[in-house]
Amino acid sequence: MKRLFILLFFALLIIAAAMIVANSLRATNEDAYTPIIEPVDDEYTILPKEQGVFERAKYATDYENLPYDIPGERDLSDYYKTQAYHGAPPYVPHPVSDDRNIGDGQCLQCHQNGGFVVIYDAYAPVTPHPEKVNCRQCHVTKETNSLFKASNYERLEAPSIGNKALVSSPPVIPHQLQLHENCLACHAGPSAPKEIRVTHPERVNCRQCHVVNNLEVVPVPDFTRKSE
Numbered sequence: 001m002k003r004l005f006i007l008l009f010f011a012l013l014i015i016a017a018a019m020i021v022a023n024s025l026r027a028t029n030e031d032a033y034t035p036i037i038e039p040v041d042d043e044y045t046i047l048p049k050e051q052g053v054f055e056r057a058k059y060a061t062d063y064e065n066l067p068y069d070i071p072g073e074r075d076l077s078d079y080y081k082t083q084a085y086h087g088a089p090p091y092v093p094h095p096v097s098d099d100r101n102i103g104d105g106q107c108l109q110c111h112q113n114g115g116f117v118v119i120y121d122a123y124a125p126v127t128p129h130p131e132k133v134n135c136r137q138c139h140v141t142k143e144t145n146s147l148f149k150a151s152n153y154e155r156l157e158a159p160s161i162g163n164k165a166l167v168s169s170p171p172v173i174p175h176q177l178q179l180h181e182n183c184l185a186c187h188a189g190p191s192a193p194k195e196i197r198v199t200h201p202e203r204v205n206c207r208q209c210h211v212v213n214n215l216e217v218v219p220v221p222d223f224t225r226k227s228e
């Protein structure tokens with residue numbers, strides 16, 4: 001009886017060992033799988049989809065070697081002139097040839113990589129979002145120089161720059177990240193407004209040092225006041 005028990009015990013051990021070996025062999029042949037974790041859909045979720053800045057990084061050394069004073073360079077007041085309010089899509093300040101010509105790369109011929117455009121005597125600003133091919137869904141042409149109708153509309157003003165904890169700390173990012181994922185599009189190159197042209201375009205991972213503080217732009221509701 002005792003011998004039978006020992007035999008049975010060893011038989012079980014051998015079966016278990018065989019199963020472990022077989023399972024581990026099967027597991028090594030399986031494809032690795034990392035489940036995609038869906039982002040939480042709350043209203044303060046920001047969308048950092050920053051591959052654009054890494055794609056533009058190949059121009060970083062060119063940007064770094066640009067001369068400091070660029071003829072006809074823009075400043076922030078030029079930048080804000082084409083926007084109805086801070087963060088609004090700028091209107092198209094030049095004529096647009098074919099109204100129906102949407103999304104076939106026409107606009108990207110000049111706005112993908114920028115560069116000097118002789119007919120407009122200006123540098124074309126690089127678009128931060130070349131993947132949004134239907135440009136005129138958001139960017140409209142200017143139809144009139146006067147108001148359609150007077151109103152009491154007040155423009156949302158831009159936040160101030162230079163907001164940093166210590167003299168040499170990285171300033172905070174005062175704007176939202178959505179539609180701003182490609183930092184180098186606006187902060188480097190000859191069309192970047194001179195006040196915000198970055199001295200270090202080669203440090204590609206911008207958000208390693210710069211944090212967002214756009215509370216001035218999107219005030220977070222103060223729930224504590226309600227209980228007063």
Ligand code: HEC
Pocket residue numbers: 079086087088089090107108111125126127128129130131132133134135136137138139175179185186191192
């Ligand atoms: C979903 C709306 C949307 C679409 C589509 C869109 N844009 Fe924009 N674009 C914006 C907004 C909003 C801004 C302004 C961001 C800011 O200044 O805060 C902007 C900014 C810009 C700027 C200004 C950058 C600078 O340095 O002055 C250019 C140029 C531009 N877009 C070109 C384009 C082109 C070209 C396309 C098509 C390939 C396009 N956009 C598609 C919303 C859009």
Ligand code: HEC
Pocket residue numbers: 079082090091092093094096106107108109110111117120121122123124125135136139
């Ligand atoms: C021939 C080159 C060229 C083409 C094509 C072109 N643009 Fe431009 N775009 C420019 C230049 C140059 C400027 C700068 C003008 C200036 O600063 O006076 C500009 C400025 C802009 C601006 C204003 C950006 C700002 O921050 O003020 C927007 C928006 C814009 N273009 C959208 C478009 C759209 C949309 C199309 C396609 C329908 C388009 N562009 C096609 C050269 C071009």
Ligand code: HEC
Pocket residue numbers: 053079086128158159160161162163170171172173174175177179180181182183184185186187195196206207210
């Ligand atoms: C559509 C153009 C645009 C894009 C894209 C953009 N910015 Fe800006 N940025 C601005 C403008 C304009 C200002 C000036 C303040 C304002 O109007 O919000 C600014 C201000 C800043 C400042 C403050 C500078 C100072 O001297 O205080 C920092 C830092 C900054 N941006 C970082 C970033 C980073 C990091 C990214 C990429 C995640 C980025 N920006 C993408 C247009 C842009």
Ligand code: HEC
Pocket residue numbers: 167168169170171183184187195196197198199200201202203204205206207208209210
């Ligand atoms: C290693 C940290 C670090 C990284 C990465 C970094 N920055 Fe900065 N940034 C700083 C510091 C520090 C300052 C302040 C410099 C000063 O005041 O002398 C600064 C200043 C700035 C300014 C104000 C103008 C200037 O150049 O002084 C802008 C705009 C800016 N950074 C944008 C960017 C952008 C866009 C990127 C990504 C291409 C980036 N930064 C990557 C640390 C960083």
